[in-house]
Structures are given as structure tokens and as C-alpha cells.
Amino acid sequence: MGKVKIKRKSTLIDMTAMSDVTVLLLTFFMLTSTFLQKEPVTVITPSSVSEIKVPTANVVNVLVSPKGQIFLSVSGDADADNAEQWGSEPLRKEVLKTAAANYEKYTGKKLGITAMDIEKFAKNASFGVPLEKMHEFLSLDQTKQDEWLGNPDRADVGIPLKDINYVDQNGTPLATNEFQIWMRAIYSSSNPNIHDAIQKGEGIAVKADRGTKFETIHPVLDNLQTIKMNKFSVMTALKTEAD
Amino acid sequence: MAQIEQSDGGKKKKGAQKKMAIHVDFTPMVDMNMLLITFFMLCTTMIKSQTLSIALPTNEKLQQEELQKAKESEAITLILDTTYDERGAIKDNTVYYYAGKPETEFNGQDLVSSNIQVAHFEGNDGAILKGIRKILHDRNQDVLDKVEEQKDRWRRKEITEDQFQAEAKKIRNDEKLTRPVVIIKPMEGASWESVIAALDEMQINQISRYQIGSLTDTDKAMVFATPDFKKAHGNEQK
Numbered sequence: 328m329g330k331v332k333i334k335r336k337s338t339l340i341d342m343t344a345m346s347d348v349t350v351l352l353l354t355f356f357m358l359t360s361t362f363l364q365k366e367p368v369t370v371i372t373p374s375s376v377s378e379i380k381v382p383t384a385n386v387v388n389v390l391v392s393p394k395g396q397i398f399l400s401v402s403g404d405a406d407a408d409n410a411e412q413w414g415s416e417p418l419r420k421e422v423l424k425t426a427a428a429n430y431e432k433y434t435g436k437k438l439g440i441t442a443m444d445i446e447k448f449a450k451n452a453s454f455g456v457p458l459e460k461m462h463e464f465l466s467l468d469q470t471k472q473d474e475w476l477g478n479p480d481r482a483d484v485g486i487p488l489k490d491i492n493y494v495d496q497n498g499t500p501l502a503t504n505e506f507q508i509w510m511r512a513i514y515s516s517s518n519p520n521i522h523d524a525i526q527k528g529e530g531i532a533v534k535a536d537r538g539t540k541f542e543t544i545h546p547v548l549d550n551l552q553t554i555k556m557n558k559f560s561v562m563t564a565l566k567t568e569a570d
Numbered sequence: 571m572a573q574i575e576q577s578d579g580g581k582k583k584k585g586a587q588k589k590m591a592i593h594v595d596f597t598p599m600v601d602m603n604m605l606l607i608t609f610f611m612l613c614t615t616m617i618k619s620q621t622l623s624i625a626l627p628t629n630e631k632l633q634q635e636e637l638q639k640a641k642e643s644e645a646i647t648l649i650l651d652t653t654y655d656e657r658g659a660i661k662d663n664t665v666y667y668y669a670g671k672p673e674t675e676f677n678g679q680d681l682v683s684s685n686i687q688v689a690h691f692e693g694n695d696g697a698i699l700k701g702i703r704k705i706l707h708d709r710n711q712d713v714l715d716k717v718e719e720q721k722d723r724w725r726r727k728e729i730t731e732d733q734f735q736a737e738a739k740k741i742r743n744d745e746k747l748t749r750p751v752v753i754i755k756p757m758e759g760a761s762w763e764s765v766i767a768a769l770d771e772m773q774i775n776q777i778s779r780y781q782i783g784s785l786t787d788t789d790k791a792m793v794f795a796t797p798d799f800k801k802a803h804g805n806e807q808k
Contacts, residue, residue, distance in 0.1 A: 375766055
């Protein structure tokens with residue numbers, strides 16, 4: 328009986344094919360997906376058959392949390408040519424300045440928002456604290472800000488809808504609120520595209536959780552109607568007609 | 571594959587080393603790619619949200635009153651209500667509806683009968699329409715038939731999609747056709763989902779005239795008296 332000679336085999340596995348596959352997958356994911364937007368609260372939008380895509384430029388997102396807190400996020404023109412002028416950051420700076428000025432005018436209070444605050448504000452995608460607390464909020468670092476917005480016990484989260492009473496030049500008593508001040512500031516910004524988008528009803532997107540009660544969202548819609556921004560869109564997920 | 575055959579150009583030199591294969595180990599490359607894939611899968615989303623555009627009437631009192639006067643024969647009122655389970659998740663969305671004016675019959679304090687009816691958002695099963703969709707569909711038959719005609723032309727490639735959309739819009743707003751006016755009245759407990767579902771039905775059924783209104787006392791009394799409402803909310807009140 329002859330000895331069976333066991334051939335020594337190399338244990339090296341060729342990883343090239345594997346590498347090819349992973350690179351392909353990676354390319355696919357990079358090209359097809361968009362980054363998750365950081366939002367103060369996560370909501371599941373209701374579904375609808377509407378197939379209109381959410382615009383990414385010149386849009387105000389109004390996020391209503393299940394507790395009725397309002398968060399706004401503003402995006403300016405994505406066009407690179409005039410990003411200096413109408414891009415998201417200059418727009419946000421302008422909006423904060425206008426809103427703060429109007430708030431000071433109506434209430435007579437000083438907000439003390441510094442140039443530093445404005446710079447920091449422009450970097451944040453979404454905001455949702457009362458204007459009175461804006462300076463305090465912006466002077467915190469990112470983690471502290473997230474803690475603030477995520478704290479369920481805090482009452483000063485979200486843009487308040489509390490009436491601000493003031494008297495105009497003619498002496499007529501009027502009422503507004505911070506949400507209206509913000510929306511008007513965005514509408515009247517020097518970027519004409521966002522102005523047009525709001526008029527067409529594409530510039531405002533209301534986002535709320537499917538389980539949120541209508542009485543929670545109604546004040547927001549009501550305020551939008553009051554300031555004559557009665558054309559807007561609501562964020563939905565896609566479904567088929569049969570469902 | 572991941573090896574390079576070293577050839578010596580055919581010439582055999584004296585003392586030349588034997589052919590060597592250079593193996594490149596791709597394992598770390600794969601590791602890194604896998605990590606990147608994981609990162610992209612976790613931090614990005616494939617779903618792009620859709621939007622549903624709505625136009626509400628302005629808040630001015632005058633206009634509201636005018637809308638209230640909309641032909642009563644064409645009006646249909648949908649009252650939305652939602653029941654939730656113990657954890658606060660939506661159990662069911664219910665639609666109470668009546669056509670025209672509310673008709674009520676009282677026996678002292680108790681509402682004996684009314685023209686309110688109950689339906690659900692059921693969608694359709696193939697060509698069979700169910701629930702509230704059927705009711706709205708039947709009321710907007712004129713418009714839907716005409717839109718369908720245009721859609722057929724589009725399918726036969728006689729007109730382009732843009733032309734079809736323009737035609738459909740014209741039909742939806744045609745004064746001569748009998749078109750319903752839908753008033754959506756969400757109850758306090760109605761979920762956002764039910765409101766969107768109702769607005770969605772307007773789109774599906776090509777209804778151009780609708781508004782979101784608030785409940786009147788009669789509406790409430792009518793809904794509270796329905797056996798469905800009592801059944802759905804009986805446990806909560808106890």
C-alpha cells in the first residue's frame with residue numbers, strides 16, 4: 328500500500344471579488360441615498376398617494392411634535408451662483424435679524440442677540456426655542472443644545488404661539504405671536520425665490536406624526552391662515568391608491 | 571487574481587530567480603468597505619418624503635360665511651374621529667358623514683334620529699371601491715367620468731401627460747358639472763393621519779372644492795348619538 332501524499336494547499340482566500348462587490352454596494356448607497364436630516368423629534372408622517380417630491384431649496388419646514396412644539400427649519404437657494412446672497416446661511420442670518428428686530432419692536436424687550444449668536448444660528452438646520460431664550464440657547468455648545476431640545480420637562484422648547492399684543496402706528500391694538508413673526512421674517516427676506524415658493528404653496532411644508540391629534544396641529548394651520556399663507560404642503564410618505 | 575505574474579521577458583539569465591507570484595491581500599480593503607457600507611446604511615435614507623399640497627381658505631370671516639352658503643344640495647360633511655389603544659397608537663379612523671344640511675329629530679333632550687352615516691377609509695380592492703371612497707366617488711361621478719375619458723386619450727398617446735393634467739384641472743374646476751363641496755371636520759381626537767387620509771380622498775376622487783371646518787354643536791350631538799361612536803368611545807368614558 329502506497330502512502331497517500333497529502334498535497335499542501337495554501338489557505339489564502341482571494342478577496343478581490345469580495346472587494347469588487349463591496350465597492351459596488353458602496354457606490355450604490357452613496358449615489359441613491361440622502362443623508363438623514365437631524366431633527367429635534369422623530370415623526371412618522373402619514374401616507375398619501377401624492378407623488379410631489381419635497382423641495383430641497385427655498386423651503387420652510389414646520390415640524391410639529393406630538394406634544395405640539397413647533398420647530399422651523401429654513402433652506403435657502405441651493406444654486407451655487409448666488410449662494411453668497413440667497414443661500415441657506417445668509418438667509419437664516421437675515422431671518423433671525425428681522426425676527427429679533429420685530430420681536431423687540433412689538434414687545435419692547437431687548438433680546439441681546441450678538442453677532443456670534445447669528446453666526447451660530449446660521450449653522451443650525453432647525454431651531455425651536457422662544458426668542459427670549461435664543462441668546463441663552465445659542466451660547467451653549469451643540470450637545471447642550473440637543474439636551475435642551477430633547478428634555479421632555481422643559482417648557483421652553485418649541486416656538487411659542489402665545490399672543491403678543493401691540494399697538495400699531497394708528498393706535499389699533501393688534502396681536503401676533505412668535506410663529507407669525509418668524510414666518511413673516513422668512514417671507515419678507517431679500518431672497519425673492521422663497522417668497523415666490525411660499526406664494527405658490529411649495530415653500531411651506533408641514534410635518535407631523537400620523538398619530539398626532541388634529542387639535543395639536545390645528546393652531547399651526549390656523550396661524551398660517553391668519554398670516555394668509557393658506558397654501559402649503561404637508562409631508563407624507565408614499566402609498567398606493569389601493570391602501 | 572490578486573497576483574502579478576512576474577515574467578522575465580522570455581530571456582533566461584543565469585542565476586535568475588524562479589518565477590514569483592505577488593499576492594495582494596484584499597482583506598483589509600474589504601473590511602474597510604464593509605465599514606463604509608454600514609455607515610452609509612445607518613446614516614442615510616433611501617426614502618424621499620412626498621408632499622401633499624393643500625389650500626385652506628383665508629381666515630377672513632366674510633369668506634367663511636360665503637363658503638357656508640355653498641349649495642347645500644352639493645355639500646357633504648365628513649366628521650373624522652380616531653380611536654387609540656392603551657399605548658396611544660391609532661386603532662381606527664372613522665368617518666361620520668352626512669349630505670346637505672344636518673337633519674335631526676329630537677325627543678326632548680335626546681337625539682332620536684339624524685341623517686348621519688358611518689364609513690371608514692378602506693381604499694379599493696381592484697376596481698371595487700369601498701368605504702368613504704365609494705361615497706365620494708359616486709358624488710363626483712360627472713367629473714371622474716370626464717377625467718377618465720382624458721386619461722384614456724393619454725393612455726392611447728393622443729395627448730401628453732402635461733396636456734392631460736391641464737385637461738383634468740379644467741374638468742375639476744368646471745362650473746357646469748355637478749361637483750360636491752366637501753367639508754372636512756376633524757373632531758378633537760382625530761389623528762393627523764385621518765385628516766391626511768381625508769385630503770387624500772379628495773385627490774383620488776378629483777374633488778376640487780373642499781375645506782377644513784370646525785364642528786358645530788349639532789354635528790357633535792349627531793356623532794355622539796351614533797351607536798358606532800358609543801361603541802368606540804364607551805370604554806373611555808367609563
